[in-house]
Amino acid sequence: MRLGIIPEGFIDCIALASGKMPTPLVKSFWGVALGRTLIAGTRLGVFEVLSEGEKTAEEVAQDTGCNPEGMETLLNALNGFGYLKRRNGRYSITKQTAKWLTESSSSSIRDAIMFLFELWNDFSDIERAVKSGKIKDFHFRDRPPEFWEHYIRGLATFARYNGPEIVRKVSPIKKPRRLLDVGGGHGMYSIAFCRKYPDLQVEVLDLPGAVIQGKRIVKEQGFQDKIQFREGDLRVTEWGDDYDIILLFNIIHNVSYKEAPEIFIKAYQALSSYGMVVLLDSEHVGGEKDLSTTSGFNELLFFVINGCRVYPEETIRKWMIEAGFTNLKKGKLLTLPMTLFLTGYK
Ligand SMILES: C[S@@+](CC[C@H](N)C(=O)[O-])C[C@H]1O[C@@H](n2cnc3c(N)ncnc32)[C@H](O)[C@@H]1O
Incomplete structure (x- = not known):
């Protein structure tokens, strides 16, 4: 299995096809960014809290004991990566997030994500x-x-x-x-x-x-x-x-x-x-x-x-x-x- 760059729109398609975009830069930035953001969302309990229903950033911050502004940025990042939906200032989990990332799901990989935090700490050496x-x-x-x-x-x-x-x-x-x-x-x-x-x-x-x-x-x-x-x-x-x-x-x-x-x-x-x-x-x-x-x-x-x-x-x-x-x-x-x-x- 290989990870790739998926264009988000027409201009992205052209940029990718042109061969002018520095793909190693995109991969090293988004690859680390996506992994680390997902781990943070899991460790801070964001997916659990949102599995109860859609909430504002302030409500999620309150339920997880986090700073409201900080939480809003994390939720927006998770939305950008496709793990959360964002409508009229409220956030909710996608079907894939509910299936893989919430503790109560029978397909949950939450424990594995928690372990990745430990693993990447060691790997950073x-x-x-x-x-x-x-x-x-x-x-x-x-x-x-x-x-x-x-x-x-x-x-x-x-x-x-x-x-x-x-x-x-x-x-x-x-x-x-x-x-x-x-x-x-x-x-x-x-x-x-x-x-x-x-x-x-x-x-x-x-x-x-x-x-x-x-x-x-x-x-x-x-x-x-x-x-x-x-x-x-x-x-x-x-x-x-x-x-x-x-x-x-x-x-x-x-x-x-x-x-x-x-x-x-x-x-x-x-x-x-x-x-x-x-x-x-x-x-x-x-x-x-x-x-x-x-x-x-x-x-x-x-x-x-x-x-x-x-x-x-x-x-x-x-x-x-x-x-x-x-x-x-x-x-x-x-x-x-x-x-x-x-x-x-x-
Ligand atoms: C990668 S895990 C694999 C666990 C399990 N067999 C599996 O496939 O999911 C490696 C396992 O080997 C154990 N282990 C590593 N070195 C060991 C050693 N020298 N003696 C006994 N167990 C060891 C670890 O504690 C861990 O449970």
Whole structure:
């Protein structure tokens, strides 16, 4: 997926077609501006307040505890970006805003937007990181509980979308009894598997800050009897054995090139004789030619925040085969097309 410039009128169309408009300037200004404005609207509770009905800027300011003039400018910016409607001095949310950005909507991505605030704070260190190459893993900095709440609930948002599709596309040899969700955080992928296999017992292995949040989410969803949490560093903790399914979802980009092959060996050893591994990660086409937006950008993102890389599919397949996995299969997810989704059997 690529972001583009959409003209707002006839003159804009001509300007764009003329090739005279400095498009990198437009993208670097509006790209950051749009993202940061949406995050501010979410953090200040603007969409929640307006989900009650249309209001003036003064009313929204009062309901959110903000300055009226400041709020008016924020509402106008959100209107300009197409997230709010503005009629006779009153503001209301659009259908898309109601669907994606309000907390009460079943499609809400509000938690993910809250997490983006934390992410872009860390990412703003980009020049220092690229210059020095010295990065402390995002997960091992001193973080308050709110960070873990936004991080883990933010990721749970994605899992709500693609969890059911993944479960439909995973074919275990036998009905699975035990599943290990490595770096499983929120437990939402495990919940999706438990919904399909009611006798399944799950262990989620993750860092302490994530475990606190994951336990809460799993309890809210009513799966606390099926899903247990274990605190530990996935690189050093024993994983256990006799699992029928091991999930490695978005964790390979958190380990170094040296550590990654060992993760697949650990997975192989922890599986039962008919077990399978399921991998989900950021896609990377590899090779020497042009990259997709996801392949290119996510490499930079994970380098700046974790000091790690997104590894090309070919490299991941090689690590899986070297660990002993066979019959590797790649699936495509309509709910999240820019991911690498691979399964392999023991
Ligand atoms: C990007 S999140 C992925 C969460 C979940 N698997 C998913 O796909 O939505 C990475 C997860 O790995 C956990 N994690 C990162 N480094 C870890 C480590 N060294 N040991 C255990 N867990 C780790 C994080 O706390 C987080 O829950």
